[in-house]
Amino acid sequence: MQRNLLEIKDLNVTFTTDEGTFNAVENVSFHVGRGEIVGLVGESGCGKSVTALSILRLIPSPPGRIERGNIFFKGKDLLKMSFGDMRRFRGRAISMIFQEPVAALSPLHRIGQQMKEVLILHKKISKEKAKQISIEWLEKVKIPDAKEKMVAYPHQLSGGMQQRVMIAMALMLDPDLIIADEPTTALDVTVQAQVFELILEMKQKHTSILLITHDMGVIWEMCDRVLVMYAARIAEEANRNDIFSNPAHPYTQGLLKSIPKLSTDGKRLKTINGHVPSPTNYPSGCHFRDRCPFAFDRCREEEPPLFDIAKEHMAACFLIQQRELLNKSGE
Amino acid sequence: MSKIMDLQGIKSSVIEIKDLKTWFPIQRGILSKTAGYVRAVDGISLTIGRGEIVGLVGESGCGKSTLGRTIVGLEKAWKGTVFFQGQNLFTLNRRDRRQVTRKLQIIFQDPLSSLNPRMNVFDIVTEGLVEFGMIEGNRDDHAKRLLNEAGLEGDVIFRYPHEFSGGQRQRINIARAISMRPDFIVCDEPVSALDVSVQAQVINLLIDLRDTHNLSYLFISHDLSVVSSIANRVAVMYLGILAEYGSTVDVIDHPMHPYTIALISAVPVPGRDKKKRIVLEGETPSPSAPPPGCRFHTRCPEVMKVCRVKVPSMTRSGTRQVWCHLY
Numbered sequence: 301m302q303r304n305l306l307e308i309k310d311l312n313v314t315f316t317t318d319e320g321t322f323n324a325v326e327n328v329s330f331h332v333g334r335g336e337i338v339g340l341v342g343e344s345g346c347g348k349s350v351t352a353l354s355i356l357r358l359i360p361s362p363p364g365r366i367e368r369g370n371i372f373f374k375g376k377d378l379l380k381m382s383f384g385d386m387r388r389f390r391g392r393a394i395s396m397i398f399q400e401p402v403a404a405l406s407p408l409h410r411i412g413q414q415m416k417e418v419l420i421l422h423k424k425i426s427k428e429k430a431k432q433i434s435i436e437w438l439e440k441v442k443i444p445d446a447k448e449k450m451v452a453y454p455h456q457l458s459g460g461m462q463q464r465v466m467i468a469m470a471l472m473l474d475p476d477l478i479i480a481d482e483p484t485t486a487l488d489v490t491v492q493a494q495v496f497e498l499i500l501e502m503k504q505k506h507t508s509i510l511l512i513t514h515d516m517g518v519i520w521e522m523c524d525r526v527l528v529m530y531a532a533r534i535a536e537e538a539n540r541n542d543i544f545s546n547p548a549h550p551y552t553q554g555l556l557k558s559i560p561k562l563s564t565d566g567k568r569l570k571t572i573n574g575h576v577p578s579p580t581n582y583p584s585g586c587h588f589r590d591r592c593p594f595a596f597d598r599c600r601e602e603e604p605p606l607f608d609i610a611k612e613h614m615a616a617c618f619l620i621q622q623r624e625l626l627n628k629s630g631e
Numbered sequence: 632m633s634k635i636m637d638l639q640g641i642k643s644s645v646i647e648i649k650d651l652k653t654w655f656p657i658q659r660g661i662l663s664k665t666a667g668y669v670r671a672v673d674g675i676s677l678t679i680g681r682g683e684i685v686g687l688v689g690e691s692g693c694g695k696s697t698l699g700r701t702i703v704g705l706e707k708a709w710k711g712t713v714f715f716q717g718q719n720l721f722t723l724n725r726r727d728r729r730q731v732t733r734k735l736q737i738i739f740q741d742p743l744s745s746l747n748p749r750m751n752v753f754d755i756v757t758e759g760l761v762e763f764g765m766i767e768g769n770r771d772d773h774a775k776r777l778l779n780e781a782g783l784e785g786d787v788i789f790r791y792p793h794e795f796s797g798g799q800r801q802r803i804n805i806a807r808a809i810s811m812r813p814d815f816i817v818c819d820e821p822v823s824a825l826d827v828s829v830q831a832q833v834i835n836l837l838i839d840l841r842d843t844h845n846l847s848y849l850f851i852s853h854d855l856s857v858v859s860s861i862a863n864r865v866a867v868m869y870l871g872i873l874a875e876y877g878s879t880v881d882v883i884d885h886p887m888h889p890y891t892i893a894l895i896s897a898v899p900v901p902g903r904d905k906k907k908r909i910v911l912e913g914e915t916p917s918p919s920a921p922p923p924g925c926r927f928h929t930r931c932p933e934v935m936k937v938c939r940v941k942v943p944s945m946t947r948s949g950t951r952q953v954w955c956h957l958y
């Protein structure tokens with residue numbers, strides 16, 4: 301079982317707030333292979349960041365709690381590891397690009413200082429060497445006047461530049477796994493393109509990447525495999541081509557139809573009816589059933605498990621089983 | 632899809648912008664001496680026809696919001712003029728300005744911070760109507776009618792902004808904007824904070840309202856796919872000025888300016904080969920000290936000698952305008 305770098309099994313995370321306890325992540329299982337880029341998409345609040353933070357055991361507790369599950373990294377269960385061991389893993393073996401740059405950068409220290417310290421701690425190199433590597437990486441993420449920017453405090457940089465500093469810090473340690481949570485939201489498409497080139501270079505060196513985004517265009521360009529989440533659960537998992545050409549879950553189908561196209565066919569955008577429910581109000585059975593054009597009785601009564609469709613392609617929808625039964629009876 | 636009026640005819644234009652400049656002074660030191668200017672908008676001319684949706688795209692910080700805010704009077708122009716249905720907005724007296732600015736509305740990116748948290752939906756939507764004495768019939772009915780137009784149920788009127796999702800909040804903003812019976816709305820990144828599936832609902836709503844009320848929009852977005860799905864025409868901005876302006880088909884499907892070409896090639900599109908992408912080198916220069924000649928020359932893959940010294944003048948190609956020495 302050493303095939304996959306990361307293997308998540310049956311992860312469940314809850315939050316307890318004034319409105320009660322709810323599942324932010326429910327029965328989530330997936331894996332990331334070596335040198336693989338796996339995309340994680342879904343609407344705001346569906347549990348993407350919570351899944352990512354769980355891997356590094358960074359869920360704030362309270363209010364959050366990892367109720368159950370395993371997160372195997374190189375075969376070791378991270379959830380059973382001591383905090384000391386975990387800290388050593390963070391950064392060197394697994395590094396994270398956070399959705400909010402403020403979360404990762406200390407406001408009190410110059411960015412060069414922060415970069416050097418991390419390098420010295422994890423790579424055991426000299427100050428001089430650390431400084432040189434830091435500048436190199438700031439240049440790689442296209443920070444202008446990298447040398448001068450070494451002495452800047454985070455607040456002296458624009459949001460886009462802070463994001464790039466954080467990307468540099470995540471990549472420079474040469475980790476085995478990079479978790480990138482919406483890494484380019486503050487960047488222009490032209491700078492985004494530059495950052496993606498860097499991430500693809502890391503992949504060439506067999507680094508694995510879990511890439512969280514809501515942009516299906518980014519998924520297309522970057523990912524080998526895709527996980528679609530809806531309301532705390534995995535709705536569909538497939539390789540990139542199957543997600544786009546053969547989506548099986550009605551949510552994935554609706555999502556793909558509603559993305560605007562970069563062309564001027566003048567067609568009206570298709571939409572998914574209704575709104576995303578709040579996590580304290582997820583419907584019984586299938587979480588998508590209130591908005592699903594195909595929902596039937598069973599969808600209200602039971603939670604659909606992931607059904608196999610093809611190799612590496614699964615979706616949590618009863619229609620798949622039904623279709624299979626129909627096909628069999630028709631034979 | 633389009634109701635493009637006579638593009639050349641100034642009579643049918645709702646907004647006509649002439650050589651508009653909005654600069655912000657940079658203050659330094661204790662004496663607040665002006666050390667220079669951020670030339671956020673630095674000489675833009677463009678015309679928006681009735682019923683038209685003009686998309687405005689460009690890098691972060693290139694001046695899109697400042698242009699939109701200057702048109703509706705939230706920012707003071709440094710130079711130039713804005714005509715609204717033939718009237719010069721900058722020379723109006725106070726009373727006329729009040730009546731005219733009612734017809735110019737703006738919708739912002741963040742639907743929550745632009746709604747007063749202490750006002751319920753009913754008050755938010757009818758505030759302006761009361762101020763201008765525009766209530767038709769029963770006030771409740773009028774509010775409900777507006778909310779229905781924006782795709783909300785009438786029974787939400789006594790709820791507060793925080794009780795709604797992002798998409799619903801943006802609908803409340805839209806209901807408030809259309810309550811003033813505007814002719815022109817600046818939509819500043821109206822769907823950027825919304826989920827993909829909600830985004831499509833709001834885009835469709837804006838198109839429907841344009842059709843039923845013959846509205847015109849300046850639709851600002853950094854997302855070219857969103858713009859191409861809603862706009863009749865597209866204006867591409869770079870560092871305070873226009874690079875290219877023309878019909879959506881021309882600009883998106885057949886871009887001419889090297890910046891437009893790079894911008895469009897950098898958009899990740901499902902099914903498209905990313906190898907065709909043009910990766911721009913370098914950083915956007917500062918808007919307080921734009922490069923001489925063509926402002927794009929420091930990053931342009933096609934740069935020629937002349938570009939470094941001479942500002943390109945506008946070239947017409949059909950109904951499209953482009954500012955580049957290649958043409």
Ligand SMILES: Nc1ncnc2c1ncn2[C@@H]1O[C@H](COP(=O)(O)OP(=O)(O)OP(=O)(O)O)[C@@H](O)[C@H]1O
Pocket residue numbers: 315316317324342343344345346347348349350351360363364399514579
């Ligand atoms: N610290 C917290 N306290 C309470 N609830 C939380 C906390 N962090 C996350 N949640 C809730 O858990 C759910 C999942 O949140 P998560 O941040 O994983 O969403 P997401 O998929 O990353 O969304 P987005 O696309 O907006 O980043 C949400 O309902 C969120 O409100």
Ligand SMILES: Nc1ncnc2c1ncn2[C@@H]1O[C@H](COP(=O)(O)OP(=O)(O)OP(=O)(O)O)[C@@H](O)[C@H]1O
Pocket residue numbers: 655656669670671689690691692693694695696697698853918
């Ligand atoms: N009130 C202000 N005072 C000083 N400078 C300003 C002010 N408002 C905007 N600017 C500057 O003017 C330039 C243009 O800003 P603007 O907000 O118009 O850009 P934008 O194209 O809307 O960018 P974004 O896509 O990030 O919203 C930027 O350099 C910005 O820092």
Ligand code: SF4
Pocket residue numbers: 888889890925926927928929931932933934935938943954955956957
């Ligand atoms: S004018 Fe010259 S520098 Fe500017 S875009 Fe055209 S070719 Fe490039």
Ligand SMILES: [Mg+2]
Pocket residue numbers: 348349350399481
């Ligand atoms: Mg998130």
Ligand SMILES: [Mg+2]
Pocket residue numbers: 695696697
């Ligand atoms: Mg803006």
